[in-house]
Amino acid sequence: MLTKSERTKQFILDTAAPLYNEKGIAGVNIDDVLAATKLTKGCLYGHFENKDDLSVQVVDQMLKKVSEKMHMTVAKGKTAKAKIFAFMDFYKDPIETYISGGCPIFNTAVEADDNYPVIKEKIAATFRAGQEGLTNILKSGIENGEFSHDLDPAVFAFKMVAAVEGGIIMCRTMNTVKPMQSLIKNLKAELEQYSK
Numbered sequence: 001m002l003t004k005s006e007r008t009k010q011f012i013l014d015t016a017a018p019l020y021n022e023k024g025i026a027g028v029n030i031d032d033v034l035a036a037t038k039l040t041k042g043c044l045y046g047h048f049e050n051k052d053d054l055s056v057q058v059v060d061q062m063l064k065k066v067s068e069k070m071h072m073t074v075a076k077g078k079t080a081k082a083k084i085f086a087f088m089d090f091y092k093d094p095i096e097t098y099i100s101g102g103c104p105i106f107n108t109a110v111e112a113d114d115n116y117p118v119i120k121e122k123i124a125a126t127f128r129a130g131q132e133g134l135t136n137i138l139k140s141g142i143e144n145g146e147f148s149h150d151l152d153p154a155v156f157a158f159k160m161v162a163a164v165e166g167g168i169i170m171c172r173t174m175n176t177v178k179p180m181q182s183l184i185k186n187l188k189a190e191l192e193q194y195s196k
Contacts, residue, residue, distance in 0.1 A: 008047065012048075017062050028055075030054075059108055059112075059122060066098060069098055071133075080140050080147070081147075091103070094168040139153045164187075
């Protein structure tokens with residue numbers, strides 16, 4: 001059971017997450033968070049040292065939420081192929097995303113690249129963990145006979161993530177889901193070529 005203080009901090013993080021995901025770290029100011037939460041500055045600073053502290057914790061929360069949701073979705077697959085397809089399907093609608101504003105991993109990665117080294121490393125760790133997880137799923141698919149040994153798990157995992165993340169930003173910019181749906185269909189068909 002969370003204390004009142006912990007609930008308030010969680011409320012601030014939950015409320016600030018879509019602001020950060022839509023406007024970016026530099027685009028959000030403390031007044032935006034105060035207006036959305038309807039809390040006082042004193043209350044906010046009772047939970048966070050400064051905007052940088054708030055930003056890091058909001059990004060942590062967004063990464064944790066999207067990673068947990070992704071893992072739950074992928075874990076429902078009974079086979080390696082089903083797990084990989086579940087990963088792809090998680091991104092099938094880049095307009096209406098799990099956290100409002102698009103993929104927080106991609107959104108934050110672009111902004112953090114040159115400006116926020118601590119956050120950049122958090123994003124890099126998320127990408128590395130995701131790549132490793134997908135690569136391991138594909139390796140297990142080869143080991144259990146679902147996929148042929150011609151499949152290079154690390155290369156396919158990287159290609160898939162790069163394509164999907166790039167597809168998200170392009171579809172959001174063009175305000176259409178159709179290219180993403182075609183991309184996912186194409187990636188699935190490519191993976192099927194390695195099915196035994």
